[in-house]
Amino acid sequence: MAKFVGIYNNKGGVGKTTVTLFLADFLSSITIRGKKSRVLVIDFDSQSSCANAILGLERVTELKREGKTLSGMLKSMINNKRYNLYKRREKRE
Ligand SMILES: Nc1ncnc2c1ncn2[C@@H]1O[C@H](COP(=O)(O)OP(=O)(O)OP(=O)(O)O)[C@@H](O)[C@H]1O
Ligand SMILES: [Mg+2]
Numbered sequence: 140m141a142k143f144v145g146i147y148n149n150k151g152g153v154g155k156t157t158v159t160l161f162l163a164d165f166l167s168s169i170t171i172r173g174k175k176s177r178v179l180v181i182d183f184d185s186q187s188s189c190a191n192a193i194l195g196l197e198r199v200t201e202l203k204r205e206g207k208t209l210s211g212m213l214k215s216m217i218n219n220k221r222y223n224l225y226k227r228r229e230k231r232e
Pocket of ligand 1: 154155158186188
């Protein structure tokens, strides 16, 4: 079962990114109830420090150029959802 951990603080420079990266690294290295854990880090920070650290600055720059950011993904999900709902309704008729 998935567990969600949010790391947030209004204050800057207090270690949010550092804690996130080390916690993600630790959690991804352990086995829970016989299952190797898997970790997904979602970087909501527009500075994309976590993404830069995990994927590398070059790849992140490339993804930003292609519009493959969190906001881009959410916009696309919203559009696709509308599209899918329309399609499903069409199928039922
Ligand atoms: N436990 C710690 N002990 C000492 N220094 C630390 C510790 N955790 C983080 N730092 C250092 O503090 C600085 C700020 O850390 P970090 O970038 O993780 O903070 P942040 O809250 O993500 O900052 P921002 O608000 O800019 O995103 C970095 O230089 C980091 O190396
Ligand atoms: Mg940060």
